Amino acid sequence: MALTLSTLAIGKFDLIDSIGGGPLVAFLLITIFIKSAMISEYFMGLKVVRWRWRMIPLIYLIIVCGLIWIAYNRA
Template identity: 45%
Template sequence: MNTVMNTQTAMRPCTRVYLLLVVLTLVTFAVGHFDLLSGSRALVLSLLVLGFALIKGQLIGDFFMGLKGLRGPWRFVILLWLLIPGTLITIAFTLAG
């Protein structure tokens, strides 16, 4: 019984993260599917969608890969990786207009 309770307690944050990942994915799809990325708001919404992807990546790193709570440089390895392509993509899309 205790074992079951421990597993459930430990899984709770990961289950919440999973549901958040699903919601952010559905929002990303809706932005593309309903053709919201046209006209003057295309760049802003594209970068918003990219922002969602970076948040999702950090959640995967922290909660699924187990980096949350680490001490030292490994704590930030996924964040660093996300920021490098994230920044370059932002620059390229902004310059392209």
């Protein structure tokens, strides 16, 4: 829970991100990944479930974040 709240604090910090730039986007994507992975792992309770089910959201997150990263670098 504490971890979730701390990532949330970073989420608030996102607000002042108006400078832009690659590293910040990467940073945000990583926070997205951490936050969402925590949701699926702890909240959804997939941490204790067979890999088959657990992997689906994780792989999904990696693909989505990765492709967004590619799209942003293309610009």
